[in-house]
Amino acid sequence: MTNIKKILEKWASKERIQFQSQEAEQKYAERAERLADAIQLKIPDKIPLAPDAGLFPLTYSGISLREAMYNYDKICIALKKTITDFKWDAVPRVPVWPAKAFEVLKYKPLRLPGLGLDDDAPTYQFVEPGQKIEGKELYEPMKLEEYDWFLEDPSDFNLRGHLSQVCDALKPFANLPPINGITCYYHGYLDALATPDIDKAFEALAEAAREVRKWRMVMGQCLQDVKSMGFPEFFSALTHAPFDYIGDFRRGTRGILTDIFRNPEKVKAVCERVAPFMSEWGIRFAKLTGNPIVVFRLHKGIFMRPEQFEEFYWSTLKKVFLTLIKNDVIPYAYTEGDYRPYLEIIKEMPRGKIIYHIEQGIFEAKEVLGDKFCLTGGIPASLLYTASPQKVEEYCKKAIEVLGENGGFILDSDVPLDVVKPENLKAVNEAVLKYGHYS
Amino acid sequence: MKLSEIQDEYINALADLDETKVFELTEKKLNAGEDPLEILNDVKKAMDIVGKRFEDGWYFVADLMMAGEILNKLTDMLKPKLKKSNTSKLLGKVVIGTVKGDIHDIGKDIVITMFEANDFEVIDLGVDVHPDKFVEAIQKHQPKIVGMSALLTSAFGSMRETVKTIEEAGLRNQIKIIIGGGTIDEDTKEYVGADAYCRDPVAAINLAKKWMEGE
Known part of the structure; x- marks a missing residue:
């Protein structure tokens, strides 16, 4: 426990x-301590409230995604307004990325307002490899026979096989000789x-990178301001479960989930191959951002039977978790979907060294995992979207x-928010104020 | 081996998702002159077992997806060999799509496969489907059931708008609406104005069959 401390x-x-x-300084200390206590399974002064607010700050501030993705100051305006009004215990990440960078690269997997979506679309969309939009595949998944190329030399595959496939502007890379x-x-x-x-x-690559730098400067300053x-x-940086990395970005859901039946050894080999890269990304970005809490959005494990989950998903994911932990990083495993069938499996991690977000079945998860790990979640976004403030408070x-019993719990929405009713989020604050104190 | 044993072996191979064995046996059956309709009936029995295993918590989404892959390949292989008059009776028509603002299709596609395996005709409108497209499809195909899918909470509004558009077109009373996907629950169903929400594909099929029987 000492190194976590x-x-x-x-x-x-x-x-x-x-x-x-001075007040801001004091509040910062209080909030940070509250979260740190919960993460260390201690009982804080009151329940920490840290919703993963997603794009809610934009809708709440009347700023469209299309505006914000080109004018980064708008992201910051929205974030400051939201945090000032709701006073959560942590600044949420607003997932708005520099559109121009993707535009320059002609990056196909990401559809944005005005770039594949209506101008007023409230969210972006990620298109999986091989997924059909209006009956047409936007880009090809990694082919079955390309598993071997990937295994042999992942960097070469990524440079010449992958980038040329997902970015139209990088198509010529397909013609490069092996590096x-x-x-x-x-x-x-x-x-x-x-x-x-x-x-x-x-x-194009250099121009995209320059744009990302611009965005990062604005966002970096913004973070300093809200701090x-x-x-x-x-949390700040993100890395992936090896299986998700291959499934989300290379083979697609259908591809990888049928591969576990048809080509199980390839799937396992490729996950083993990328696990060290996933660890390195996590550790590297934790250092770069100065924030040791690294999030994993866990996507595709929930589609499998527990024994398949263990064999194909967890076996390499746990290696990444343990490598991060060894390197003073705290993995924040954001489970998506229903993890009830896998709770006993993910319980295997060392006590207090990892944070689990639970989307569904959090009351069961509290019973199984609650004395071993800090859990986050608890408020269904659908409730925030559809119910009355009174019902939300109840x-x-x-x-x-x-969920808050004995500490080790951070109140959060079950999924990242977008267009929920602000009065319902106020009701959450009210509930924490009324019932959230431990002493 | 007795005929019934061969039949069991076939059904079991498919229910166990043993793709190689299924196709070997299908070839064998066809070569022996077995009626493709009979084979398809066995396929249906196997799919029932798959659905049952899913309900029992043994099979998961990957299993349904794999079953769907095998099923589609089998159907492509057997359908052209069927005599026109010799197809099974349809239970009903379903129009289905992922609503405007969302493009998630994993759940939707599995539901479609399951509906088709259960003798429903499915009109798949795809993803990011505008409310007007649902209306047009209902007018054109006259389905009994309309299915709407969404994973994103931001698409709840879009589901509600779709239901409203269907209402305004005067079509609401002739159909039942099922919604499904992601975090959808009873509250969402109320908000959207659907007739039911289903947590998984098997539940949707069971409900649809019940509705059809109630006709």
């Missing part, structure tokens, strides 16, 4: 934050780059009493 002390540190006021023969002696590898097509592709207002950041009372 140290990690969280560093996470809660107020160093390098220029607080707006593992690179030399710059005389003109060496450069010869292969000396075509107008390749030149344009690299230019200075007294709000800590819960529900939250129960959630607080049952």
Whole structure:
């Protein structure tokens, strides 16, 4: 437990934050301690409330996704307004990415307002490999026979096979020679780059990266601003379960789920192959952002029988978790869907070293996992969307009493929010105020 | 081996999702001159077992998906060999789609396969389907059941709007509406104005069959 304490002390540190006021500084400390206590399975002063607010800050502030994805200041305006009004215990991540970067790359998996979607669409959409939109496949999944290419040399496959497939602007990369023969002696590898097509592709890549840098500068400053207002950041970086990495971005759901029947050994081999990369991403980005809590959005495990889950999904995911833990990172496993069949399996992790978000069946999860891990969740987004504030408050009372028992719990929505009723989120605050105190 | 044993072996191979064996046996049956309709009847029995195993919590979505893959391949293989008059009776028509603003289709596609395996004719409108498209399809195909799918909570509003549009077109009373997907629950059903919500494909099939029997 000691190193978790140290990690969280560093996470809660107020160093390098220029607080707006003494009150803000005090609130920051209180909030950070509240969250840190819950993560360490201790009983905080009151139930921490940290909704994964998704795109709600935009809808709440009357800013369209289309505006925000080009004008990053708008993301920050929305975030500041939301956090000022709701005063949650942590700043949520607003998942708005720099549209121009994706536009320049002609990145096919992401559909955005005005870029595949109506201008006023409230959310973005991720299109899976091989998924059909209006009867047409937007881009091809990694082919079955390409498993071997991936296994042999993942970087080569990613550069020449994958990027050229998902980004129209990077199509010319398919014609590059393999990079593992690179030399710059005389003109060496450069010869292969000396075509107008390749030149344009690299230019697109550089332009996209410049745009991401712009976005990151604005978002970085914004985070400093909201911290200075007294709000800590819960988690920041993201990495993936190896099975999801292959399923989400290479083979698609149908592809990988039928592969576990038809080509089980390939699936296992490829997950083993990417596990160290997933760990490295997590550790690297935790260092880069200075936030040791790294989130995993767990997607495709829930489609499998428990024994398949263990064999294909968990076997490599747990390696990634353990590697992160060894490197002073706290994995935040955000389970999506119904994890009740797998609770005993995921219980295997070392006590207090990982945080589990539970989307469905959180009351059962509390019984199975509650004394071993900090859990987050508890408020159904559908309730926030459809019910009355009174009903929301009643529900939250129960959630607080049952799920909050003995600490180790952070109140959160079951899924990231988008267009829920603000008065229902106010009702959540009311419930925490009325029933959330431990002492 | 007796005929009934061969039949059992076939049904079991399919229920166990043993793709290789299923196709070997199908070839054998066809070569021996077995009526494709008989084979399809066995396929249906096997799909019932798959559905039962799902209900019992033994099979999961991946199993349904794999069963669907095998089923589609079998249907493609056997359908052209069926005599026109020799097809089984349809239970009813279903119009189905993922509503506007959402493109998630895993659940929807499995539901479609299950409906088809249970003698429903399905008109798949695809994903991100505008309310007007639902109305047009209802007018054109006259289904008894309309299925709407969405994973995103932001699409709840879109479901509600779709139901409203169907109402305004004067078609609401001639159909039953089932919704499903992701976090959908009783509250969502009320909000949307649907007749039922289903947590999984098997529940949807069972309900649809019940409705059809009630006709």
